[in-house]
Amino acid sequence: MNIRILGCSGGIGLGNKTTSLLLDDSVLIDCGTGLGDLSLDELSKLQHVFITHSHLDHIALLPMLLDTVYDALVDRPLTLHCKQETYDVLAKNIFNWDIWPNFFELPSKETPVIIYESMQPGDCIEFGDKVVKMVEMNHAVPAAAYIINNGTGSIAFSGDSFTNDTFWHALNEEPRMDLVIVECGFANEDEDIGRDSKHYYPNALAEDLKKLNHRPELYISHLQPGKEEQIIKQLNSSISDFKIHRLSSGQIISL
Secondary structure: OEEEEEEOEOOOEOOEOOOEEEEOOOEEEOOOHHHHHOOHHHHHOOOEEEOOOOOHHHHOOHHHHHHHOHHHHOOOOEEEEEOHHHHHHHHHHOOOOOOOOOHHHOOOOOOOOEEEEEOOOOOEEEEOOEEEEEEEEOOOOOEEEEEEEOOOOEEEEOOOOOOOOHHHHHHHHOOOOOEEEEEOOOOHHHHHHHHHHOOOOHHHHHHHHOOOOOOOEEEEEOEOOOOHHHHHHHHHHHOOOOOEEEOOOOOEEEO
């Protein structure tokens, strides 16, 4: 299984693209601005999209994706997987004919180019050699993490998150955990902002990592632009049981 990091920043600017991960050739996790780095041919191969939550930096290019590869999806619709609350926000505020056409009804309600399959925490979706499990997360809006197994490797992606037990408990229930991507959006100096917006800062993430029994490769995403090195330095000072890797756009991780 190859994980291509299309975007993983907490903001935009030269070299910064928001969250989107490509698993092999056909599965996306989130549709942030990093999705724009895929070619038209690569976009046309997408079959499944898993959304962690409804915030704009994680869904920004989903509407453009559907418009761009519309013809390719007429005979093979894209499948959207997310929490019901997330879908409701998308339907009400994005695919409402005012902000963007409702592609869940195009070319018809009977045969749309994108179909929705509801997931709730604990649900698993199987396709090909992959099993994707949803996990409840603690964020400012209803949010999820995903654990992906393909028989030979296991990864987890937290999405946006703050102090919780559900994510770490779910990881501990897995027989193996090779790689975990977890966010850390703010530096310790911005602890108040992190608490209010429900994003990890280094001290909070260090405390939660004590709950994890596995010792996977640990990659950090969603760093605040301009404070990336500061956050990584603080993480390295607070965490001794894990080697900290900074996730980067364009990076490819193979399991």
